[in-house]
Amino acid sequence: MRLTRISLEAPYLLYLGDCPDETHAKTGAGIAHWRPQHCAGQMRLDGCPVDLGLPELNVETAMDAGVKTVVVGVAPVGGQIPEQWLPQLVALAAAGLDIAAGLHTKLSDIPELVAAAASGNAKLIDVRVPPADIPVGDGRPRSGKRVLMVGTDCAVGKKYSALALHRELQRRGIDASFRATGQTGIMIAGEGIPVDAVVADFISGAAETLSPDNDDNHWDVIEGQGSLLSPSYSGVSLGLLHGSQPDAIVLCHDATRTKIDAAGGDYPIPELDEVIDDALRMARRTSARCFCAGVSINTSMMDDFEREMYLSKHTTYLGLPCVDPVAVGMTPIADFLLEYS
Amino acid sequence: MRLTRISLEAPYLLYLGDCPDETHAKTGAGIAHWRPQHCAGQMRLDGCPVDLGLPELNVETAMDAGVKTVVVGVAPVGGQIPEQWLPQLVALAAAGLDIAAGLHTKLSDIPELVAAAASGNAKLIDVRVPPADIPVGDGRPRSGKRVLMVGTDCAVGKKYSALALHRELQRRGIDASFRATGQTGIMIAGEGIPVDAVVADFISGAAETLSPDNDDNHWDVIEGQGSLLSPSYSGVSLGLLHGSQPDAIVLCHDATRTKIDAAGGDYPIPELDEVIDDALRMARRTSARCFCAGVSINTSMMDDFEREMYLSKHTTYLGLPCVDPVAVGMTPIADFLLEYS
Numbered sequence: 246m247r248l249t250r251i252s253l254e255a256p257y258l259l260y261l262g263d264c265p266d267e268t269h270a271k272t273g274a275g276i277a278h279w280r281p282q283h284c285a286g287q288m289r290l291d292g293c294p295v296d297l298g299l300p301e302l303n304v305e306t307a308m309d310a311g312v313k314t315v316v317v318g319v320a321p322v323g324g325q326i327p328e329q330w331l332p333q334l335v336a337l338a339a340a341g342l343d344i345a346a347g348l349h350t351k352l353s354d355i356p357e358l359v360a361a362a363a364s365g366n367a368k369l370i371d372v373r374v375p376p377a378d379i380p381v382g383d384g385r386p387r388s389g390k391r392v393l394m395v396g397t398d399c400a401v402g403k404k405y406s407a408l409a410l411h412r413e414l415q416r417r418g419i420d421a422s423f424r425a426t427g428q429t430g431i432m433i434a435g436e437g438i439p440v441d442a443v444v445a446d447f448i449s450g451a452a453e454t455l456s457p458d459n460d461d462n463h464w465d466v467i468e469g470q471g472s473l474l475s476p477s478y479s480g481v482s483l484g485l486l487h488g489s490q491p492d493a494i495v496l497c498h499d500a501t502r503t504k505i506d507a508a509g510g511d512y513p514i515p516e517l518d519e520v521i522d523d524a525l526r527m528a529r530r531t532s533a534r535c536f537c538a539g540v541s542i543n544t545s546m547m548d549d550f551e552r553e554m555y556l557s558k559h560t561t562y563l564g565l566p567c568v569d570p571v572a573v574g575m576t577p578i579a580d581f582l583l584e585y586s
Numbered sequence: 587m588r589l590t591r592i593s594l595e596a597p598y599l600l601y602l603g604d605c606p607d608e609t610h611a612k613t614g615a616g617i618a619h620w621r622p623q624h625c626a627g628q629m630r631l632d633g634c635p636v637d638l639g640l641p642e643l644n645v646e647t648a649m650d651a652g653v654k655t656v657v658v659g660v661a662p663v664g665g666q667i668p669e670q671w672l673p674q675l676v677a678l679a680a681a682g683l684d685i686a687a688g689l690h691t692k693l694s695d696i697p698e699l700v701a702a703a704a705s706g707n708a709k710l711i712d713v714r715v716p717p718a719d720i721p722v723g724d725g726r727p728r729s730g731k732r733v734l735m736v737g738t739d740c741a742v743g744k745k746y747s748a749l750a751l752h753r754e755l756q757r758r759g760i761d762a763s764f765r766a767t768g769q770t771g772i773m774i775a776g777e778g779i780p781v782d783a784v785v786a787d788f789i790s791g792a793a794e795t796l797s798p799d800n801d802d803n804h805w806d807v808i809e810g811q812g813s814l815l816s817p818s819y820s821g822v823s824l825g826l827l828h829g830s831q832p833d834a835i836v837l838c839h840d841a842t843r844t845k846i847d848a849a850g851g852d853y854p855i856p857e858l859d860e861v862i863d864d865a866l867r868m869a870r871r872t873s874a875r876c877f878c879a880g881v882s883i884n885t886s887m888m889d890d891f892e893r894e895m896y897l898s899k900h901t902t903y904l905g906l907p908c909v910d911p912v913a914v915g916m917t918p919i920a921d922f923l924l925e926y927s
Contacts, residue, residue, distance in 0.1 A: 384817030385850025445789050446782045448821035473824070476725030476872050480789035480825025487820050509726025512871070523867065530853070531817050 248376040249454045252436045253345050254313035255283035258302055258337070262330040263290040264319040270295045272347070272429050273318020279408050279433050285310040287318075288337075290329060295319075304336050314370075316432055317346035324349025326358075335361040338369070345370040347428030347439075372431045375443045375451070382449030382488045384531060389459025392538060392582060393491040394469035395524045397514045398506055399478060401499040402570060403469040404430050406541035409570045410495065411466040413579045421464040424455050426485060430468045441470050441481045448481060452488025465489075469497065473524055474514065476507045486524065487531045492586050493538040494528060495578055496521055500544045500555055518563055536585060539566035539578035589717040590795045593777045594686050595654035596624035599643055599678070603671040604631040605660040611636045613688070613770050614659020620749050620774050626651040628659075629678075631670060636660075645677050655711075657773055658687035665690025667699075676702040679710070686711040688769030688780075713772045716784045716792070723790030723829045725872060730800025733879060733923060734832040735810035736865045738855045739847055740819060742840040744810040745771050747882035747911045751836065751923075752807040754916045760924075762805040765796050767826060771809045782811050782822045789822060793829025806830075810838065814865055815855065817848045827865065828872045833927050834879040835869060836919055837862055841885045841896055859904055877926060880907035880919035 259273045267274065277284050277297040286302035289295070297318075302310060315337045321327055326334070326348065338344050338361040346352050352369040353359060362369050392410070394403035407423060407430075414421040423430075425437030438451045456465040467489050471478030486494075496517060505512040514520070521537045528535040540559060544552040552572060559567040566577035600614045608615065618625050618638045627643035630636070638659075643651060656678045662668055667675070667689065679685050679702035687693050693710040694700060703710050733751070735744040748764060748771075755762040764771075766778030779792045797806040808830050812819030827835075837858065846853040855861070862878045869876040881900060885893040893913060900908040907918035 382818040382848075383850035384846075384848035384853060441785075441787045443786050444782075445784050445786050445822045445825065446819060448786050449818055473868075474871055476828050477723045477790055478787060479828050479868075479871075480821040480823075481786045482821075483814070483824040484786065484821025487817050505725075507723075507725035509724035510872070512725060526864065526867075527814075527820075530815055530820075531851070 248378050250376055250436055250438050251370065251372055251431055253316065253370060253432065254343065255435055256285035256310065256312050257283050257314050257316045258285055258307045258312045258342070259287045259297060259299060259318040260315050260334065261287055261289045261293055261295050261319050262321070262327065263293045264295045267295055269321070270319050272320065272432055273297055275429055276316060276318060276433050283435065285312045288333065290333070304340050307337070307342065308340060312342055314343040314345050317344070317348065321348070326350060326355060331357055334358060338362040338367045339365040341365040341367050343368040343370060345372060345432065347372040347432065372428045373439055373442055375439050379438070379443055379447045379454055380450045381447060382453050387458045387490060388461060389463045389465065390586060391456050391465040391467060391489055391491045392493045392495060393467040393486065393489045394497050395482065395486065395494045396469055396472045397496070397498045397520055398472045398475060398502055401497045401502060402541060402543045403497045406495060406497050406570045406575070407466050407468045408433065410575045410579060413575045414464055414466065417579070419464060420460065420462060421466055424465050424467040426455065426468045426470050440485055441478065445480065448484025449488030452485045456489055467491070472505065473527065474505055474512070474520065476505070476510060476512060483527060486528050490532040491528060491535055492532065493536050493582055494524055495538050496524070496540045498540060498542045500542050501546045517559065537565055538582035538585070539568065541568060541570045541575070541578065544569040544572065589719050591717055591777055591779050592711065592713055592772055594657065594711060594773065595684065596776055597626040597651065597653050598624050599626055599648045599653045599656045599683070600628045600638060600640060600659040601656050601675070602628055602630045602634055602636050602660050603662070603668065604634045605636045608636055610662070611660050613661065613773055614638055616770055617657060617659060617774050624776065626653045629674065631674070645681050648678070648683065649681060653683055655684040655686050658685070658689065662689070667691065667696060672698055675699060679703040679708045680706040682706040682708050684709040684711060686713060686773065688713040688773060713769045714780055714783055716780055720779070720784055720788045720795055721791045722788060723794050728799045728831060729802060730804045730806065731927060732797050732806040732808060732830055732832045733834045733836060734808040734827065734830045735838050736823065736827065736835045737810055737813045738837070738839045738861055739813045739816060739843055742838045742843060743882060743884045743911060744838045747836060747838050747916070748807050748809045749774065750911045751916045751920060754920045755805055755807065758920070760805060761801065761803060762807055765806050765808040767796065767809045767811050781826055782819065786821065789825025790829030793826045797830055808832070813846065814868065815846055815853070815861065817846070817851060817853060824868060827869050831873040832869060832876055833873065834877050834923055835865055836879050837865070837881045839881060839883045841883050842887045858900065862904070878906055879923035879926070880909065882911045882916070882919065883908060885910040885913060
């Protein structure tokens, strides 16, 4: 079998080590929030203050609970597995549990872990390492329906918006899959492709592979990456847009962001209609009838009044549902998506 | 020193092996055509019918001629170094000459060659393997001037157009560098970055690295890759466009091409004004005053009358110089570029 996507087997044990605070445990918290049914428990070093509210497991009770994969739910400072985590992780791997992480240092570069995994017949899964057999994109039209998150910038809520839209579609009984394109999304979904980590020639091929032919009424809700506006990452975004062949896009934005996050330059974010227009113009090269189903905006820094003014102003101005995915939810966007697709 | 671009040391010995015909020796022919001053000679197996018109050298005479690098100027069927080439290549590497190639199989994966290079203190340079230390693009504005080739598709003459424009600028005494973004271009220029082979997150960083700060009147003439319209490779093209921060673009096209080369779909090439408009719209995100300096069109399948009609029609319609870079040359585009920049 050709390996074209990363895959993690549930149930999970979320490993937190000695994570000092919740900020560094976002991945674990995300998995526990979006996929509680996949989380059998958590495991921590003594004194770890972060608690995801899951059953506390050790190697034995994890085995008893049927855990298949230990997911490192923490981003340690420096991106390396700290020395003090190794005894527990080694014991888990030696017991036959797969270990998955998305750190800068690869699990497969840690000799003790490699030896333990070999002895336990466990896999070490680095979700930042793309699968080996991704093909070049061929542009073949595909069956099924697809909606892709596009952003005004990085870190504006694309993953959250996709997960929330996916949940809203499922709530309505619609057959839908969340398609993860980044490491945290992959750990939440249990599968996916880290699109930003593939070789440049294969970006759209990765997107095509990630959202394959499907039933006519099935929706793939695809996590976005980067932004077409980003001086750093626009290539990833365009390859993902073309390869996804989306029926619709959802623009994701942060209401307080006025400039694109680029270390060396001053790049103001244009008006949202211009951003949508650019994205649709590009999208329609591979998906001629692509439309924008709404704008998902992080307004967490606003009070209720400000938020309401901001969202209603943009809804009127753009003629599209503009929501905060947390404060308002994705219902209006799901309505618009299903109405016009 | 951090390694951010591939570099080959001249003079070269062009190695042709037992290449059966000129079609497979395009790289060697390109180097001999564009950089004759770097070519000390050629080396072939007995009976090889391809002749680049260079002095015939062997290991000894190559050493005497001061050759630094043996460039494999042939694309063998299957992308592998044929068995029968190895004795000569091993002897050259053992004698201390670097070996450079852009084949599918890496030189560094051939044990005999690795051993010979080690004993001769020679380097094996795989020009398809990107340098290790390419940074993420940061969007910092740079000094100097840059013109980038953009294409309606792959293989429409971007490399040729860039080399011809570079030569035309140099002919006028203008300080200019050809910046290679693909393997053949790198072997011609003696340096560059294979932009399509870097990890997706680093495309624009590679482009920034390739065309660094320069004198105010210096022109970087940057080889393009792919096309913003390509369902397969658009990500590479947009990252390259944003990272290059071009003052101007030159659109490259093949007059007989009506569809984009994509294995699985039917993607007509839009009217050229629309292609230019899309490219400028994207380019201006990182280079606000970017303009199109002309269109370089391969019309080799047309007779003289057809060519003249085609080029004059497009020149009038687009209001830009439209030339065939071989039949007409790049003079009108160089004029327009220098007039309006």
